[in-house]
Structure formats: structure tokens, C-alpha cells
Amino acid sequence: MNNEFTDMLEAYFLSNKNSGEAQRLYSTRFPERQVPDRRKFSRLEENLRLYGAFKKPKKINREFNENVELNILLSVEENPKTSAREIAETLNSSKDTVQKVLNKHKYHPYIAQKVHHLNANDPGRRIEFSINFLNHTEADPLFYTKIIWSDECTFNNNRTYNRSIHRLNVWCGVFYNQLLGLFFIEGTLNQERYHELLTGHIDNFLDNLPLQQLNNIYFQQDGAAPHNARINVDWLNARFREKWIGTNSPFRWSSSVTGPFSP
Template identity: 35%
Template sequence: MAHLTVTQRIEILILIGCGDKTRTQQEVCDLFNEKHPDRRISQSTVSKIESKFRETGNVVDIPKPGRPSVSEDHKQNILISMVDNPHNTSRLVALNNEISQTTVLRILRQEKYHPYKIQLVQELNEDDPDRRLHFCEIMMDLCQVNRDLHRQILFSDEATFCLNGTVNRQTCRYWSRENPHWMAETHTQHPQKLNVWAGIVDNRIVGPFFFEGTLTGERYLEFLQNDLVPALAVIFPNDNDPDIPDDTIWFQQDGAPPHYARPVRDFLDNCFPRRWIGRRGPIEWPARSPDLTPLDYFLWGYLKSKVYVNRPHNLEELQNCIIDEIHRVTPEIIHNVQEEFLHRLAYCQEVGGWQFEHLI
């Protein structure tokens, strides 16, 4: 039994069962070996663990001579408490067992337990998976025809930065020997102080562009006409029309109300005929799908992890930090982020359009 951890011995007892609901030793072996192919056990091991527990009420080995740092009963209670409630905090477990938090953490590390942070994912409505799956199938087909398409799409988005930092996930923990891929759904975005637009295309970041106040359809159209499209026409010149970008470039936007304004869609139809992705566009962007756009699954989180390191004191400092950090993102990083888009399409298809980031 020396090769088994205390947690695994407890698991064997649970598999054995009690009362009328018990398994044979062979059934316990089969179930345990299926879950732990690298720690296979025999019926003899099951028998020894069961006998030891019946005789001593414990499954731990007899302690070696010397002063133990913590009783074996405490150790077993700590592990059982984490098995029963993986959301327990080490501080609470220490209080309940009247030992130090340091001792609890040491025991958990010895038993290869790790704290996993909660992963925030977008809440989906009932019809969303079908729409997401349909979008992924369309994009995968197009990318099969044009192997460079995912680098020719200008993925775009707006984000809000505030002076007091980002979401606090410190209290969200899950103690386990394996990553449980625990997720929680997020529901809304809260209005903040500094609004930023950025895009990703062809191994580069376009922008950032900053705007104040609420973004309306009219203001968004002015931005497209006066700022974005002229910039794209310089980066990707069009031999037939110098006022619009090359006809290999696509444009993507989500379904935010300003993006859905009729004049905006008409403008995109003229600049990117049959080559834009969005709400009621030639290709429909699936609602509530930030996990499919590089801005959400990379850029905004990356920037927010960087710009608050030096704690900007005002919006001007915050804006300068955002610009500086964007300039530090290398083409190699952007290339990898764009390749990730293809992987995410495949993951989304694999789960039938549902949330998939726990698989990555």
C-alpha cells in the first residue's frame, strides 16, 4: 500500500461502499485501475486497506519513529474535508482542525492538491449553441478554401478600462489533485471610464482608438468612415480604389447595438462587400461568443494584466500605458493568437456550440 496516497486509499474505501451497497474486490480494482492506469492495484491491496480500516478505523501507515509534525487523524480529516467540499479554503480547514494554515497547505502539497482559480465564461441562451455551431462550420469551410483567411479577417472589439483595476478572482478557489475545469458564467459588463477600440489582422494590432462617453451608431459610423477605413486603406492599399482597403481584407464585429445600426451595415456592405461578419451581416456573428474573437480571448485580458502593474493615477497615464503595451506585442504573438482562432472553431464544434474553454 506504500505506493498509494491517503486520498487514493480513501477513494478505495468509498468504492467498496457499505451496508447492502458494496462492491466486490474485483469490481473495486476495475474501477480504480480505470481511473488510475498508472497506479494499478490488485485485490490483495483492496483487502489490506479494508482490513486495516476495520481494525484501526484508519488507512494511513503507522508513523515512523520521531516527533510527527501533525497527527495522522488531522491529515486524514484535512483530505476528507477537501474531498467533501473542494471549495473549502485552507484557512477554514485550519480553523476547523485547530492547526496552522501552513500545515494544511503543506499536507495538500504533499498529496498533490492544487488550488485552481475560477474561469469566467459567457452565459449562453438556449438557442446560442446552434448559432455558434453554424458559424464555426461556415468559417471552417471558408478556411479550408482560403488557408490565409483567419489572418485576413480584421477582428474588432471595444473594451472599457478603469483606474481601479480588473475583476477580483482571489476568493474563487477549487482544491483538487486534478484540474476540475470549474467555470462560472458572467452576465454583464459594467460601464467604466476609458473606452478603447482595437483590431487584430495579419499579425498586427490596428489601433488603439479611444473615445469618450457612450458609443452610439452615429459615432461608430463616423469612426469607421474617418478613422478606421482610411487607416486600413494605407496598411492594405487597394489598386482599384485608394479609399478602401484591399479586397482580400474581411471585417468582423460583434452584435453590439451601435454595430447593428442600419447606416453602419450599409457602409460595411460598400467597403467589405460579402466580406464582413456581424449581426445581420453576410456571415452572422453568433451572440455571446467572446471566446471566438482574439480581442476577447487574448488582447483585453493581456492588456489588463499589464497596464495596472504600475497603477496609473489618471486616465492619461492609463491611456499611455495601453498604447505602450500594445506596441510591445510582437507579430509572433499575434500570429499564434490568430492560429488559436482555428483551434477554437474546432473546440466549439466538438462540444456542439457550447462553452469549450475548459477543454483548452
């Protein structure tokens, strides 16, 4: 582009600064190029005299830019979980501007994830569970196929982990090559709703197993509070005797509780 500007200036001066003549001379010399507007020839000379450049530099309001940058950083400081889109909308700025400021100060986007909080006795429980599981596996290499592994997840419709308007729990179990569920539980998962799942869906599944499988089956659950309610522990003891894995079972699960959660 600078080469073209130089050629335009040369044509302008050779034409004694007559823009119309400069335009015709330029089109004759460079027929393969697009012919610029005649006013652009005189403007190039004016820009060089005033600004020392072919183009007039853009006016930069440094005070404004510094204020925008400061407000973006303050927004992140006040709410680290905010997004570039939310900051842009709040400050009436562009998302690209927000992203450039965040990149400049080495802020990186992340997605918050739930992780299990470790209690003081959890490391010992994990070692105990691992040793117990290995001992059972040495005695029976197919031990893992005789366990109903289970877990549940909570979903809500306001993109947060609590105080949701609508909550739905999804429970699923895996037994060897069979899938139990998905079973859906509306509302908060409490001891009564979990008991209904055990005495309904799990009981029905167990009643349809061959007797040989039923006598050797184990049931696993994690340390969620509803799992440890007396009504559910009593049912598990009666249904599986000592063959269940959980917080308060002879075969103790590797952690005492599920939560609280930390991002």
C-alpha cells in the same frame, strides 16, 4: 523550552525555593543559556500549582469569539462580493481573524470576471460560424490572414462594471501581422461613436491597403449593440459588401449579442 523550565524548577527546589540562589545555581549549571529573571523561578511553581502548566493559559472569551465568527459569516451572506479587508474594517477585527473564519467554513476568495451570456440561439450560431469558417479555409488556407479581427473593452474608475464616474472604451483590431489601434473612445460606446471609428480610423486603414488586399479583406465585429445599429450595418454593407462578419451579416458571428454579463 519545556526542558529549560524543568531545569529552572529543579534549581529552585534545590535552593529551598530561594529565587536568588536558584538563579545563581542555574547560571552555574547552564552557562551557555541566557539567565532568566529570578522572579520567573517562583512564578513557574505557582503556574504549575494553579493551572497545571508552566505558563498561565490565556483567557478565552468564547462568547465574544462566537459572536465575531457569526458576524463575519453574516457579512459574507449579505454581500458575497465583499473582501476580507472590508469585513475586518467594518467589524473592527483583524484581517487574519476574518480569513481564519472564512477558511474554517470553506469560503474561498475569487475575482469576478465578465463572461458572455448565452442566448437560446447561440449554440446553433456557433456551429454555423465554425462550418462557414472551415469552408472558407478549405477554399483558401490563408483565409484567416484576410480578416480584420476586432474587439473593444470598457474601463472605468470606480472598480465596478456599471454606473462609473468616468468611462473609457479601447478598440483594437488585428489584420494578419498588423495592429490597428489602440483607439480610445471617451464615454459610453454608442452607435454614433462607433460610426466615427469606422468612418475615420478603419476607412483610413483601408485606403492605404494595396488593391489586391482590399478586394479580399473581411471585417469582423462581435454582437455589441452599437455594432448592429442600422447606420453601421449600412456602412459595412457598402464598404465590404458581403465580406464582413457580424450579427446581421451574411457571414454570421458566433453569438447574437455581447452581454448582459454575469460574474
